[in-house]
Amino acid sequence: MKLYSLLIPMALLMGGCAQKTGTPENIVADNFAFADRQLRFAFTEIDSAMQRLDERQKENMVFAPRNIQPDGSLRLVASRDWCSGFFPGELWYMYEYTGDDFWKQKAIEFTAPVEREKTNAGTHDMGFKVYCSFGNGYRLTNDSTYRDVIIESARTLATRFKDKVGAIRSWDHNRDKWQCPVIIDNMMNLELLFEAAKESGDSTLRDIAVKHAKTTMKNHFRPDYSSYHVVDYDTITGQVLHKHTHQGYAHESAWSRGQAWGLYGYTMCYRETGDKEFLNQAKHISDYIFDSPALPDDLIPYWDYQAPGIPNEPRDVSAAAVTACALYELSMYDRENAETHKRRADKILESITAHYRAKENADRGFLTLHSVGSGNSNSEVDVPIIYADYYFLEALLKKQKLEKDGTAIL
């Protein structure tokens, strides 16, 4: 782990210079300088939202920003929400970039409420919640109490693994519709298992992650390497029952964030295993995304590659930010296409910076605009969403690291 405190004054200066293209000369420095100001503003927005909580919200201990609601207010969520780890994760990324103890203390403060999730076996979202918060915290502090939370959370997540299916069950809701739903998003939760296996020496956690990735590779993808969102399995026979969407446009369409989760997930699985099948899968997913005629020139996808009203459909900045993170790392492994992957990731970050960034001291303290939670159910459409900001900062850190040290692994 390296801290960049010495670089800050120079970085802030460089961040101020604009190129002719309208994007700043040093896109990393510019965005972290912006985030430094905007996240301080976010704390005031969070404080005001906390003042307005009703009794039920207080009981639920909501604390973490998630999105801007249709009435313009900031939505805070409790630790059990799948988005609770992203804001603490952003604060860790701020600490990583600046080395400033202010951000470390804030990160510690916002990470603590997520700890209770370590025993919550009712969800597969453990990685999003715990790895983004405690995982980054452990990486940057080596605090053994954080390590213990990571291991306990991974063991809890592993209880959702279904032997017969060969995958971790994602959701418990909609039981009338699905027996054992597994969603492409779940690829992201495997990083927690890989990390916990290394830290604990418990190889079953790693075995579960590998098996889940292989089962998903077999059943979630179409011949063109676009992926279904939800694959439902028979818990007794392990057979596939349904291939559905939940947040995308249609069962047979390609939901944009789902493609990004797959790309990130298989790139990460290759890093953790060295299994070439995973690398090839990531390359194919990347080809699907960038060969898609529906991908706009600025590389910020519509919320679904087959959304019916393209080009008059909302974009999903979150999908683009996750894709950029994956591409920086993929450029390390797919050397033949390294330049292409990096150029595309850079373009995504430039587009977000130039056209999708939030207004300073406004937009409730979010960093980016124009993400879509679920276009299918008309929920969180074309709004700032916390995970877009988290992966935006992650991609910026990866870019910086790749250009400095030749590795995009944080």
Ligand code: GLY
């Ligand atoms: N994991 C849920 C989503 O990507 O919206």
